[in-house]
Each structure stands twice: as C-alpha cells, then as structure tokens.
Amino acid sequence: MHGLGSSSDVWVIEGLSNPLAYDLVNQGYDVWLGNSRGNTYCKRHSNMSTSDRQFWSFSFHEIGTMDLPKIIDFILGETQHPSLHYVGHSLGTTFGFVLLSVRPEYNSKFKTMNMLSPCVYMIHGSSPARHLAGLLGVHSSLNTYMGDSALFGPLIIRHLLGFEMCRSKYANAKVCSFILFRLSGGYSAYLNESLLPDIFNSHPATASTHQLLHLMQLHHNKKFLQYDYGPEGNQRRYNQSTPPEYNLSNISPRFPIRLYYSDYDEYVSEKDIAMLSLSLANKTTTHFIDLKYFAHIDFVWATKVKEVINRPVLEIINEAEKVLQKENQTTFK
Secondary structure, rough: OOOOOOOHHHHHHOOOOOHHHHHHHHHOOOOOOOOOOOOOOOOOOOOOOOOHHHOOOOOHHHHHEEEHHHHHHHHHHHHHHOOOEEEEEEEHHHHHHHHHHHHHHHHEEEEEEEEEOOOOOOOOOOOHHHHHHHHOOOOOOOHHHHHHOEEEEOOOHHOOOOHHHHHHHOOOOOHHHHHHHHHHHOOOOOOOOHHHHHHHHHOOOOOOHHHHHHHHHHHHHOOOOOOOOOOHHHHHHOOOOOEEEEOOOOOOOOOOOOEEOOOOOOOOOOHHHHHHHOOOOOEEEEEEOOOOOOOOOHHHHHOOHHHHHHHHHHHOOOOOOOHHHHHHHHHHH
8 A cells, every 4th residue: 555645656666676566476476556545546436526625525544444444355355365465655554554443353354564664653753844733733624624625636736846847757857856855755865766757657646635634633643643623523523522542452463563664764763663663562573774865765666675675575475474374284184
C-alpha cells in the first residue's frame, strides 16, 4: 500500500532499477498493488462524482477500516489463501495499523508486515509542514471546508507548485528535485534524476485533504487518534468531546512487525519509531537504514533500495514461509 499523494504506480515507476514488486515476482510471489480511494485509479462511485464535496469526506480512518479489509478479502478470495504478506510505505503503513487497531479479527489474515517509514506517531519529525499542524491540524470549521476537497486536485494548484512543469523531460532537474524533496519528506542522495518526469507524470496523485489534516492532528495532539471533528462533531460521532485513541494493544501479529526507518526522514524520526515499538509491547523489530541522506521517498525509489529494503523484506517473507510450511507439515502429520 502506497502513501499520501501516491498510488500503485509508486512501486513500478518506469526506469526504476530495482523495484520491490519485481523482486517479489521474481521470487515467485503473487503481488497485488493496492490503491486508496480518491487517487488516480479510485475515482468512480455509484452515485457521486469527484466534483461532489461529499465524495472527499473521508480520512485514512475510512480507508483503514473499510477499504483495506475489502482489498484483503478480495485478494484472499481470489488466491484461496488464508493470509498474506503486507508491505506499506508511509500512509500505507497507517492504514494497516488502523485496521488492526479497530478490527483485530484481521490479525490472522496477515503473515508478515513490513512497514517502510511507518506513520503512527509523528511528533519529532523535522518537516517544515509540521509548522502548519498548529494552524490546520486542530479542529475548526475551516477544516471541514478544506477537508471535503481533493488534495493536489485543482490544475491551477498543480501548475503553481510546479508539478505540471516537471512532467516534461526538458524541465530543470534541480528545480524538480527540490519540489519533490520539499513535498516528500527531505533531501535524498539516492534519487536518479532521470526518473523525475515519470515520477511527476503519476505523482502527486489526488487524495482527500482530510487525510493530510488527520496527519497534522496526529502531530499536534501527539497521539494516535481518530479524526478530530471538534467537540460537537466528536460528541455526535464518538459520544465524547475528544476523539478516541486507536487501540494498538489489539494488534497481535503472527510474526513481529518490521519497522524500517532512517535518520534523514523528515516525517518520521527515530524517537517516533521508539514510541511505536513501545506502544506495541515489543511486537516489532526495527530496521535502521544507516545511510546519510536516506529520505522518506528512498524507501521506495532509492538507487540502493535493493540492498537496504528489498533484500531484508524478501528474507523476512521467505523465512516466515518456511516456518509456516513446517507448521503445516507438522499439523498434517
């Protein structure tokens, strides 16, 4: 599952030398690439269009509790397997943590979970966007108005921010790299600039602005909370004036959840990872990427992704398969 402002394209950008999805396919795995509602591939609705504000009235809570379980059930129904391996990047990890916190019956449907730059506690990050959290990340009537809209949707905004310009192979690579780094969580020393036109041809994908506001609320409130609709809205939705915390104690994985992080990710810091690991009562294993200027986008697009991401993910998945196969053989005997 991809992150905010992204889609399944993130895993298969043309020109990537070592995409994780292809390495998994080459190992014989059946690979499914998820998409979250509102992005490039998920804009159809039975009775609404993307021009209706109500269409955008959702945050990552609805994706985690409604859409992700439907995706999982569909995959398991098609493959006739009882469970699957999960890889999430950025907000794609948040969907998984939300699902298991609210619907713990899905614990049994995951074999391994590899979480690349997991976004749960987002307190200590260094991104300039954190300064907006105090203004926009708290409940207000402005949030309701802003939230019911397509993030990165209006063409004029895309032009003003340089996204459309950077789709051309003739665009200034340094300028487009700067735009990407500001948008995507810090300077990367491992981005192949030749990928920029293909990246900007698929990114940023549209999303609900509520998703961004919800992330800002996490930073502002310093807790992993459901969406804050304000005292009155919360009372109507949750029967209390403040939003409830996601119950991470409901998460009980078959194998430890793997948390991948670096020192140069502006969205998620080492302290945030430590808090998450502690909250999950040691049901996790951390993987520190010890590379200078390994940023948020590098977990999927770095030139070194094969060594620092693909290889450990494959080792973890393969080892889990061996354990499960041995257990199945013992049960059969």
